Every structure is written in structure tokens, then in C-alpha cells.
Amino acid sequence: MHKTALEPIAQVSPTALRRWASALFGTTSIHAASIRIATLVLIVVAAAIVPHFTEFGNVQSLMYSVAAVGIGAIGMALVTLSGNLFMLSMGATAAVSTVMFAALIHLGLGTTLLLVVLSGLLMGIVQGGIIALGKANPIITTIATSSIIIGAGVIYTGGLTVIGKGDATWLGQGKLFGWLPTQILVLAIFAAIASFILQKSRIGREIRLLGMRAEVARIAGLRTMAATLVCYAFAGAAAALAGSLIASSSAQGNLTYGIDLDFNAIAAVLVGGISIRGGRGHISDAVTGAIFLAVIGNILLVSGVSYEYQLVAKGIVVLAAVVFGALLARLGPGRK
Amino acid sequence: MHQSQRLLNLAIRIVLLVGMPVIFGLSVNHYFSQANLYAIFQAFAFLGIIALGLSVTMVAGEFDLSVAAISTVAGLITVKFGGDSALLGILYAVVFGVVVGVANAALLPRLGVSSLVTTVGSMMFLTGVGYWLAGGRVLSYGNLDVSDFLDHNVAGIFSPRSFITIACFVVISLFLRFTTLGRDIYASGGHRKAAIQSGARVGKALTVGFVISGGLSALGGGLLSLSLATASATMGSNILLQAASAAIVGGIALGGGIGSPLGVAMGVLILTILNNGLGLLSATSTQILLVNGLLLLIVVLLDGRLGAVLASPLDRFARRKASAPV
Numbered sequence: 090m091h092k093t094a095l096e097p098i099a100q101v102s103p104t105a106l107r108r109w110a111s112a113l114f115g116t117t118s119i120h121a122a123s124i125r126i127a128t129l130v131l132i133v134v135a136a137a138i139v140p141h142f143t144e145f146g147n148v149q150s151l152m153y154s155v156a157a158v159g160i161g162a163i164g165m166a167l168v169t170l171s172g173n174l175f176m177l178s179m180g181a182t183a184a185v186s187t188v189m190f191a192a193l194i195h196l197g198l199g200t201t202l203l204l205v206v207l208s209g210l211l212m213g214i215v216q217g218g219i220i221a222l223g224k225a226n227p228i229i230t231t232i233a234t235s236s237i238i239i240g241a242g243v244i245y246t247g248g249l250t251v252i253g254k255g256d257a258t259w260l261g262q263g264k265l266f267g268w269l270p271t272q273i274l275v276l277a278i279f280a281a282i283a284s285f286i287l288q289k290s291r292i293g294r295e296i297r298l299l300g301m302r303a304e305v306a307r308i309a310g311l312r313t314m315a316a317t318l319v320c321y322a323f324a325g326a327a328a329a330l331a332g333s334l335i336a337s338s339s340a341q342g343n344l345t346y347g348i349d350l351d352f353n354a355i356a357a358v359l360v361g362g363i364s365i366r367g368g369r370g371h372i373s374d375a376v377t378g379a380i381f382l383a384v385i386g387n388i389l390l391v392s393g394v395s396y397e398y399q400l401v402a403k404g405i406v407v408l409a410a411v412v413f414g415a416l417l418a419r420l421g422p423g424r425k
Numbered sequence: 426m427h428q429s430q431r432l433l434n435l436a437i438r439i440v441l442l443v444g445m446p447v448i449f450g451l452s453v454n455h456y457f458s459q460a461n462l463y464a465i466f467q468a469f470a471f472l473g474i475i476a477l478g479l480s481v482t483m484v485a486g487e488f489d490l491s492v493a494a495i496s497t498v499a500g501l502i503t504v505k506f507g508g509d510s511a512l513l514g515i516l517y518a519v520v521f522g523v524v525v526g527v528a529n530a531a532l533l534p535r536l537g538v539s540s541l542v543t544t545v546g547s548m549m550f551l552t553g554v555g556y557w558l559a560g561g562r563v564l565s566y567g568n569l570d571v572s573d574f575l576d577h578n579v580a581g582i583f584s585p586r587s588f589i590t591i592a593c594f595v596v597i598s599l600f601l602r603f604t605t606l607g608r609d610i611y612a613s614g615g616h617r618k619a620a621i622q623s624g625a626r627v628g629k630a631l632t633v634g635f636v637i638s639g640g641l642s643a644l645g646g647g648l649l650s651l652s653l654a655t656a657s658a659t660m661g662s663n664i665l666l667q668a669a670s671a672a673i674v675g676g677i678a679l680g681g682g683i684g685s686p687l688g689v690a691m692g693v694l695i696l697t698i699l700n701n702g703l704g705l706l707s708a709t710s711t712q713i714l715l716v717n718g719l720l721l722l723i724v725v726l727l728d729g730r731l732g733a734v735l736a737s738p739l740d741r742f743a744r745r746k747a748s749a750p751v
Contacts, residue, residue, distance in 0.1 A: 174539065174541055174542070175541070175545065219722070219726065222730075223726045223729045223730050223731055224729040224730035225725045225726050225728065225729035225730075225731075226679045226725055226728065226729065228488070228490075228541055229669055229673070229679065229721065229725045229728075230722065230725050232665070232666055232669065232721065233666070233718045233719075233721035233722040233725060234718070234722065235718070236663075236666055236714050236715070236717060236718030236721075237715060237718040237719060237722065239714070240711050240712070240714045240715030240718060241715070243711040243714075244711060244712075244715075352549055352552075355545060355549075356549065359542070359545075359546070365538060365539060365542045366539075396556070397553065397556040397557035397560065397561070398553075398557060399553075400549075400552060400553030400556050400557070401550065401553035401554055401557050402553070403549065403553065404546070404547075404549040404550025404551070404552070404553045404554070405550060407546050407549050407550070408546040408547065408549075408550055411532070411538065411542055411543060411546045412532065415532065415538045
């Protein structure tokens with residue numbers, strides 16, 4: 090006979106605020122939670138003291154700068170979570186994808202997106218295969234493939250800008266309800282898919298366990314190769330999608346567009362508080378990191394700080410996040 | 426890495442070092458001219474010094490992703506602050522490189538983070554600093570006498586700049602081989618835990634490793650900018666790829682603990698000979714980039730499982746030979 094019926098059900102139902110707080114911070118690390126608070130504080134403070142920050146146009150441009158980097162950061166987060174640190178070919182994949190997008194856009198937006206994302210997926214699978222099957226160092230492998238991808242792109246374009254002959258305005262400039270860019274919708278859907286795979290599916294659990302203890306995962310009979318392949322495939326597709334978003338806003342492709350996606354995505358992952366040692370972290374952490382960096386970049390931009398100083402500032406933020414995250418990981422309970 | 430894998434690696438290196446010049450010599454006129462050999466050693470001077478520094482961190486079981494950014498910023502510092510005295514400019518640059526090296530290493534043992542993470546952070550930061558120093562321009566250096574001196578032809582194929590690189594190779598080689606700290610660097614890369622437990626000064630070894638790599642990258646970048654009499658924020662963009670290739674081709678294992686500066690020198694020569702030959706065959710810079718990428722891919726595969734698979738027949742042969750009656 091079941092005794093559960095006799096047990097008291099939860100007597101105090103949590104208040105809406107507590108539920109909201111635990112949804113935001115409950116399962117994340119201290120680092121990720123701090124960045125969420127910091128992002129909120131930053132936005133509030135900026136809205137209060139930075140002139141023009143809350144203007145419609147600026148909020149729009151802020152959202153556009155989050156979209157592509159956020160998608161890239163989600164892909165990078167999967168690679169980091171699987172214990173493979175970073176994928177240094179995402180910038181190259183995104184750059185080549187802007188060119189492909191512009192070259193194919195006459196086929197229609199849907200077909201183009203499908204083809205570009207599939208080709209990114211394929212590039213990711215090849216790299217994941219080399220790393221999983223060949224036991225090759227992930228960083229060096231992706232540095233090598235990055236130059237191969239860019240080299241192939243330069244041979245195809247001759248270093249020129251490819252101007253698309255088609256309509257990409259739905260993705261590039263479209264807005265829902267007159268204010269929400271479709272790019273943000275794409276980011277939200279992509280984040281939801283990635284989060285579902287990572288948290289709810291079998292392969293997602295395998296990815297996280299692989300990241301925590303690769304050797305244990307292998308001995309336990311988890312599908313470590315499939316997990317690695319899925320991560321790189323997803324990251325390749327993410328880079329291609331990010332490239333598509335970048336290309337769609339001007340319907341142009343050039344190998345200098347999106348080339349800094351590596352840096353931005355790594356920065357978002359590091360700032361967002363995803364553990365570099367793999368296994369620990371959420372997709373939402375990466376997106377938070379991307380938002381945080383975009384807000385900082387936007388504040389500097391609105392305040393008229395030059396591009397060079399913005400780069401330096403971004404570097405300082407990333408370094409600070411690395412130090413902060415490592416200190417927390419050392420102090421935190423149950424972490425080695 | 427097994428003994429046989431190392432032997433295979435050495436064999437490949439020797440075949441490439443002998444084979445490539447023969448092939449290029451047959452297909453290009455005047456390949457073995459003094460001018461071309463000089464050009465090869467000039468390329469060796471820059472790539473060699475960067476690859477040497479990187480390889481020291483690799484031997485210690487780490488990886489310095491910031492070498493290219495350090496050399497770029499060092500070049501800018503040299504040109505910007507060495508206007509009156511080139512020596513002073515180089516000194517500033519090297520001090521800067523050493524400081525970055527100390528910072529890179531400072532986070533490692535205390536925080537227990539992979540050096541790939543800390544150096545990716547400093548790489549981003551320094552890239553920003555580079556753009557800031559250059560201010561979107563190409564800086565030029567007025568004192569052309571220094572450039573002429575650094576690159577003037579010595580003994581037909583060398584120059585003071587390539588001598589400096591060769592001297593660095595000799596010094597680092599002696600340091601790694603004959604000092605306790607040098608051996609601690611090998612121990613840190615071989616088996617970190619065992620090294621700590623047997624009393625190797627791992628923290629100090631890592632610091633010295635990153636100081637060497639930061640200092641050498643800065644020296645290389647400074648000397649290059651003096652020799653070109655210009656510096657820009659994008660100068661060293663491609664050098665990390667080549668330096669990593671050269672080090673791994675030269676027998677430095679990515680896992681750490683294995684390899685020697687002599688091997689790295691061979692790896693650097695292989696890469697410079699390859700790129701020089703491709704250039705003479707009128708390959709574009711893109712095609713050279715593509716070939717370098719493919720080479721690095723092959724090399725990283727050989728460092729992984731593929732190398733062990735290829736070396737396994739050699740292993741079996743060695744075992745059979747060992748067990749055979751004399």
C-alpha cells in the first residue's frame with residue numbers, strides 16, 4: 090500500500106517571487122547567478138544614467154547585437170560543456186556562411202537558411218569526427234580547420250563582397266508586433282531547442298557527463314563519440330545560423346563579417362559562468378553572458394568610446410570573469 | 426607517446442627536410458641560390474623565436490594562445506617607444522612580454538584553470554590593446570639604420586636577426602637540458618601529479634615557461650617590426666597557426682613532457698622551407714594558408730590516435746627484435 094497519500098503535501102506554497110527567483114538562480118552556479126544580477130543592475134543603471142540608452146533605436150540595436158552572438162555562444166557552450174574547451178573555427182564558419190547566404194538568397198529565405206545551416210552542421214560533424222575518432226586536440230584541430238574554411242572561402246570569393254539577389258528582410262530587419270526583431274525570436278527558439286536537448290534528452294545528459302569526467306563516461310558505456318559529434322554539429326550549425334543573421338541584415342556576404350564570432354562567443358561563455366572544465370552550466374548562462382557583453386558594448390558605444398577602447402574593455406571583462414569564476418570554483422562547495 | 430611514435434615522427438621530419446628542398450630545387454630555378462637560402466633563414470628568424478617560446482609552454486603541458494597577440498603588441502611598443510633608441514624599444518617590449526607571461530602563469534596553479542582559458546583571455550585583451558596602440562594605422566619606424574643592421578647579410582645566408590633566433594635556441598636548449606628548473610618543466614608536462622608529489626617546483630616551472638614564451642614572442646615581434654620598419658595591429662595574425670604546426674611537426678607532444686628545441690628548430694625549418702617553396706611556385710597567400718591549415722590538421726591527427734596506429738607496426742617490430750634470441 091502506498092503511504093504517499095498520508096504524507097503531508099507541501100504546506101507552504103512558494104510565493105511567486107520565490108518561484109521566479111529560484112527559476113532564475115536556483116540551479117545555476119554562484120558565478121552564473123552573479124552575472125544575471127550584474128546584467129540586471131547594469132541595465133537599470135545604464136537606463137538611469139546613460140543618455141539615449143533607453144531610446145527605441147538603441148534598444149533595437151542592442152537586441153540585434155545580442156542575436157547573432159547569443160546563437161554563437163549557445164553553440165560554443167555545448168562544446169565547452171562537453172569538455173572540449175572552445176571551438177576556434179566558429180568565426181570562420183560564420184564568415185563563410187555570410188557569403189553562402191548572400192550567394193544563395195535568390196532561392197528564397199527558407200531554402201537558403203536550410204542549406205547554410207546544413208553546411209555548417211556538416212563542417213561541425215567533420216571537426217567533431219576528427220576530434221572524437223582521431224583523439225585529436227580540439228583546440229589545435231579547430232585552429233587548423235578554421236584556416237582551411239577561410240582559405241576555401243577566399244578562393245571562392247576572391248576576397249570580394251557577395252551581394253545577394255533576393256529578399257532577406259524578414260530575417261534581417263523584420264519585427265514582430267512592431268518592436269521585437271525576428272532575430273531575437275530565432276535566438277529564443279534556438280536556445281529552447283539547445284536547452285531541451287541538453288537538459289531533457291539522453292544525449293544531453295551524456296554530453297554533460299562526458300564533460301565532467303570523460304574517462305568515467307567512457308567506462309560507464311555512454312555514447313561519448315556521439316555526444317562529441319552532436320556538440321560540434323550543433324556548434325557548426327549555430328555558427329552558420331549566426332552568419333546567416335549577420336548577412337541577412339544587409340543581404341551581403343563578406344569573409345570579414347562574423348569573423349570575430351569566436352571571440353565573442355568564448356567571451357559570452359566565460360562571462361556567463363559556464364564551467365571551463367565541462368559539464369556544469371546552462372544554455373541560459375551563455376545567453377546571459379552575451380547579453381551582458383552586448384550591454385557593456387552598447388553603453389561604451391552610446392557614450393562615444395572608440396572601437397579600440399571597446400575591445401580593450403571587452404578583454405578586461407573576460408579576464409575578470411575568468412579570475413572571478415576560477416576563484417568561485419575554488420571556494421565553492423564540492424568543487425575540485 | 427611511445428618510443429616508436431617518436432621515431433616515426435623523427436623519420437618523417439628528416440624525410441621532409443631532405444625531400445622538400447630536392448623537389449623545390451628541381452622545380453624552381455636558382456632555388457639553392459644564396460639569396461633564397463637567406464630568405465629562408467629570415468623567415469626562420471621570426472617563426473623560430475615564436476615557435477620556440479610556444480614549445481616551452483607545450484613541454485610544460487600547457488599552451489600559450491597569446492603568443493601572436495604578444496608579438497603584435499610588442500612590435501607596436503618597439504616602434505612607438507623605440508624612436509630614439511631601438512635597444513630601449515626592444516627592452517620595453519621584452520619587459521612587456523615577461524609581464525604578460527607572469528600574468529598568464531600567475532592564474533594557473535593557484536586557480537587550477539587550463540592555460541588555454543587564461544591565455545585566450547589575455548589574447549583577447551592584448552588584441553584590443555594592439556588596436557588601441559595602433560589607432561587604426563600602420564606605424565612606421567624612422568631609424569632605417571637599425572633595420573639595415575638587423576638584416577644585413579652575414580656569411581651569405583645569415584643575418585644578425587637570424588643569429589639572435591639561433592642563439593635563443595641554443596640558450597633555451599641548454600636551459601631545459603642542464604638546469605633543475607628545465608627538468609622541472611619537463612616533469613610538469615609529463616605527469617603533473619607525480620611531478621608535484623616528487624617535489625618538482627611545478628609553480629615556478631610554469632611561471633618560467635610562460636615568461637620564456639612571453640619574452641621570446643615579444644623579442645620576435647619587436648625585432649620583426651624593426652626589420653620591417655613598420656608595425657600594425659594585424660601583423661602577427663597568422664603566426665600562431667604556423668608556430669603550433671612547427672612545434673608539433675618538431676616533435677613536441679600536445680600532451681606535454683616530450684620534445685626538444687632541436688626538434689622545434691627542424692619543425693620551423695620544415696615550415697619555412699614549405700612556405701618559401703610554395704611562394705616560389707607562385708602560390709597565393711591564401712593557398713599557403715590553406716596548405717598550412719591542412720598540414721596542422723595532419724600533424725594534430727598524428728599527435729592523436731592516428732600516430733599511435735601508424736606507429737604500431739614499428740612497435741611490434743621492436744618487440745619482436747627485443748625478444749629474438751641473439
